Amino acid sequence: MRTVLDRLRAAADLDEDRPHPRPDADASAQERADLLAEAYMPVSARGGDLLYALTRAARPERVVEFGTSYGISTLYLASAVADNGAGHVVTTELSTVKVAAARANLAEAGLSDAVTVLSGDALATLADVPGPIGLLLLDGWKDLCLPVLRLLEDRLAPGALVIADDVSFPTMAPYLDYVRDPASGYVSVEFPVDDGMEISCRA
Template structure:
C-alpha cells in the first residue's frame, strides 16, 4: 500500500509542490543579519522553502524501510515534508510524527493541509521554538528530519541526541548551504558516532545513521 498515490494525498501534494515552484520565482524579503529566528519566521511566513518531490519520496522510503515508532521533524513550514513522513507512518500501520514550526501562520496552514490529506491523526504539530518545543520530547526517536533554520540544525540534533534509538536515521536537508558546514563537520566526524553520507537530491541531503 502507498497512500502517496491516492487521490486525497496526491491532490494536496501536487497543489503544494506547484505553489512552491511558483514561490521560488517570487522575490522574498531578506531578513537583517541580526534578526532572530522568530523575526525571520514572521518575515517569511508566506515562503514555502520546501523539500523537493524527489526528497519527499526518499523520506517516504526511509520511513517505510526503518519503520520508526517515533519520527521527529524540525521545520514544518507548510507541511510538504510532513505529508511524506505521515504517509509513510500511515502505510506502516504504526508510528507517529511530531513536527515543530515557529511561524504561527504556517502551523495553521500545515494542520489544514494534513487534515485535507486525511493524515492529521498521524501527526502532532507543535508551535514555537524547536529548542523549547522538543526539549521534553520522549524517545526513542527512530528518524529525525532537520529542515528548519540551518544554523539551528546542529543544536536541535544535540538536544535530541540522547533520545535517538540505536540505528536511528538523521536526515538533514539543504546541506549545500554554507550555514550547514558546522553540522556536516559534526556528523561526518567518526567520533560523533554516526555513519554519514550525502545523497544528491535537491540542495543535498545528508543521511546519518546513529551507529
C-alpha cells in the same frame, strides 16, 4: 494525500519565482520566521520521495521533524507512517501562519491522526519529546540544525536515521563537520537531491 501534495507543490513552484524579503544577518529565528511566513521553502520532490522510502524501510515508532513550513515534507513522513500501520510524527514550526496552514493541509489529506504539530521554538517544543526517536528530519533554520540534533541526541534509538536537508548551504558546515566526524557516533553520507541531503545513522 497526492492531491494535496500536488496542489502544494504547484504553489511552491510559483512561490520560487516571487521575490521574498531577505532577513538581516542578525535577525532572530522568530524574526526570520515572521518575515518569511509566506515562503514555502519545501523539500524537493526527489527528497520527499527519499523521506517516504526511508520511513517505510526504517518503520520508526517516532519521527521528529524540525521545520514544518506548509507541511510538504510532513505529508511524506505522515503518509509513510500511515502506510506502515504504526508510528507517529512530531513536527515543530516557529511561524504561527505556517502552523495553521500545515494543520489544515494534513487534515485535508486525512493524516491529522498521524501527526502532532507543535508551535514555537524547536529548542523549547522538542525539549520534552520522549524517545526513542527512530527518524529525525532537520529542515528548519540551518544554524539551528546542530543545536536541535544535540538536544535530541540522547533520545535517538540505536540505528536511528538523521536526515538534514539543504546541506549545500554554507551555514550547514558546523552540522556536517559534526556528523561526519566518527567520534560523534554517526555513519554519514550525502545524497544527491536538490541542495543535498545528509543521511546519518546513529551507530
